Amino acid sequence: MTVNAVLEQVREAVRSQLRDLGAENVEAMRETMLIRNGMYCGRRFQCGTYQAIWFIEEDELKLFGPCGDVLRTLSASEAVAERSSSASSDRRAA
Numbered sequence: 001m002t003v004n005a006v007l008e009q010v011r012e013a014v015r016s017q018l019r020d021l022g023a024e025n026v027e028a029m030r031e032t033m034l035i036r037n038g039m040y041c042g043r044r045f046q047c048g049t050y051q052a053i054w055f056i057e058e059d060e061l062k063l064f065g066p067c068g069d070v071l072r073t074l075s076a077s078e079a080v081a082e083r084s085s086s087a088s089s090d091r092r093a094a
Contacts, residue, residue: 030047
């Protein structure tokens with residue numbers, strides 16, 4: 001799988017997670033690359049007052065609420081798998 005395909009899967013998983021937590025207009029989500037010591041280390045996604053941070057090396061996704069509190073922590077691969085299974089069950093139901 002290409003890097004772009006993985007990134008797109010993570011984006012969709014983040015949108016789904018943020019939507020579940022109460023964020024609105026997740027399609028307008030903003031995204032920022034994270035650099036630590038000159039090296040790419042992840043992404044920050046923001047949707048209104050909600051945000052998520054994806055730490056690449058740790059395969060960790062942290063979701064934050066409007067007050068900055070951590071609402072959920074899970075692995076990015078877990079979030080992608082959860083999103084994929086949810087999307088396939090939605091297709092079967094239609």
